[in-house]
Amino acid sequence: MNVIRNILNSRSGKNGNFFDAIQNIIGFKPKSITNYKRAFVHRSLNKKDSLGNDLNYERLEFLGDAMLSAIIAAYLFNEVPEGDEGYLTKMRSKVVSRKHLNELGNDLNLIQFIETNIPKDHFGQNIHGNLFEALIGAIYLDRGYKFCEKFIYERVIHPYVDIEQLEGKVISYKSLLIEWCQKQKHKFNYEVYEDTGKNEVKHFAVKLWIDGKVIAKARATSKKKAEEKASKRAYYAFQNKINTKQ
Amino acid sequence: MNVIRNILNSRSGKNGNFFDAIQNIIGFKPKSITNYKRAFVHRSLNKKDSLGNDLNYERLEFLGDAMLSAIIAAYLFNEVPEGDEGYLTKMRSKVVSRKHLNELGNDLNLIQFIETNIPKDHFGQNIHGNLFEALIGAIYLDRGYKFCEKFIYERVIHPYVDIEQLEGKVISYKSLLIEWCQKQKHKFNYEVYEDTGKNEVKHFAVKLWIDGKVIAKARATSKKKAEEKASKRAYYAFQNKINTKQ
Structure with missing residues (x-):
């Protein structure tokens, strides 16, 4: 016993x-x-x-x-x-x-x-x-x-x-993406909601909509980080289309 | 082939x-x-x-x-x-x-x-x-x-x-040992010879004799290190007899 x-x-x-x-x-x-x-x-x-x-x-x-x-x-x-x-x-x-x-x-x-x-x-x-x-x-x-x-x-x-952010080549993927959407006349929206699930730590999820389609999703411990992650994913998906300033 | x-x-x-x-x-x-x-x-x-x-x-x-x-x-x-x-x-x-x-x-x-x-x-x-x-x-x-x-x-x-040497508590085991031998009227002798064997790097061996007996042996890449190692071994062997200054 x-x-x-x-x-x-x-x-x-x-x-x-x-x-x-x-x-x-x-x-x-x-x-x-x-x-x-x-x-x-x-x-x-x-x-x-x-x-x-x-x-x-x-x-x-x-x-x-x-x-x-x-x-x-x-x-x-x-x-x-x-x-x-x-x-x-x-x-x-x-x-x-x-x-x-x-x-x-x-x-x-x-x-x-x-x-x-x-x-x-x-x-x-x-x-x-x-x-x-x-x-x-x-x-x-x-x-x-x-x-x-x-x-x-x-x-x-x-x-x-x-690495690219650490090198200072890309400061923010969100701003890169917004700039591109505005130039190209695309409508965008970051849909953010709490999604802690089974995690110990509070989490947020984001859906990034462009022209009525969900282009990327991400989850992180802050709204800002989740938006940045989704933007980065979308950025790489669109990579060939976006005119970066690098 | x-x-x-x-x-x-x-x-x-x-x-x-x-x-x-x-x-x-x-x-x-x-x-x-x-x-x-x-x-x-x-x-x-x-x-x-x-x-x-x-x-x-x-x-x-x-x-x-x-x-x-x-x-x-x-x-x-x-x-x-x-x-x-x-x-x-x-x-x-x-x-x-x-x-x-x-x-x-x-x-x-x-x-x-x-x-x-x-x-x-x-x-x-x-x-x-x-x-x-x-x-x-x-x-x-x-x-x-x-x-x-x-x-x-x-x-x-x-x-x-x-660790003890790094802490500066013991500067040299050889000097501790010699001091003890002299105080206690023991005869000592460091017998040093080259003993590289199969090693890539030159090695030295030392036999530490006290009152006609080999008390400790050691091998290292310099004469000084081999003597120090043998002294340390002898020091620990005699530990209870030696009056350290720690």
Whole structure:
């Protein structure tokens, strides 16, 4: 009975919700939940392990930052064969910029899990990026480099990293598309609605109508991002027709 | 016949020697030798691939640097549970310091493989560290993170990284040991001889005699390192007897 109770306990109540929520965010089952819990413990609680070592997310942040840098380096290396060492360094620093990491952590609403003595609204923006890095550290300890890479590809690279935008060649696909529609006298409309579905984090969906047809659909964690994603899809669909300024 | 000739060609002549030498250095068989070759091409040759992209070691250096940083971060995280984020950052920067990387590349004599238009003696010290990082980048591309980790553990961490020395608690085990011998009136002698064996790189061995007995043996790429290693072994063997100043 104890065994069954332990199994039930490990997946139910506060722990169970946390386990499920983390699984939802990272996209695979944690082997052990311990390090994920630690990834949300703020130093204000002054928690210690049995040996007296500090038990909060700051060391995980160090580890996660290192893994993120390595994985983004490998991604850029493969993705941009014509970029030299200086270019790769510059592009990586854009992807892992403080502003970008804060945005990622904020979109995943990681702050909902924080354990702290300080009121949540007293934290600045950096808390989002710090928790995001700590989460990567926890994934590395739990499942190793490959799963870290999977998480970063799915949560950072695919939804957010656009080489052309990072290079500043394309500032906004939405404005490119609108400009083209206006020039060519096409009617366009962005139909946006909430579509969170089973996700932990609020999501929005958008249908991009051009001349009465749905040309592209997209889903993201903000209206602006969903519109941008749909515009990018439409842009590539129309690519040969649109006169870009590149 | 062509197939057989190709197989023979791929392992013999200049290529074959290079293949064997790399295998010796990295400690496992390369799957493909291509990226290892690139890891030694200097920009002075102005080599390009078929798409006109630069073909030299500089991009691999960027990749190797990122992998090295991540692997050392994970090592320190596990090895020093009591170290906070600031400590881990400081210790990592000591391990991956330019001086240390140059020493590592130099000990492996990586410059022997360089392809360049510039006379080898025109290069400064940094060439050794750059080639070392490029080699790590090549290992990552050829065999992935796990093999990179294996190489770094065997070639960087085990032979060179000593947490106590990095922390400055112990400057030199040799001087600790000599001091102890002199205080305790023990006779000591470091017997050093060349012992390269099957290694690509020149090695030295040392026997540390105390009062007519061999107390510790060690082998390394320089006399100084071999003596230090043997002293460290003897130090730990005598640990309870030696009055350290820590």
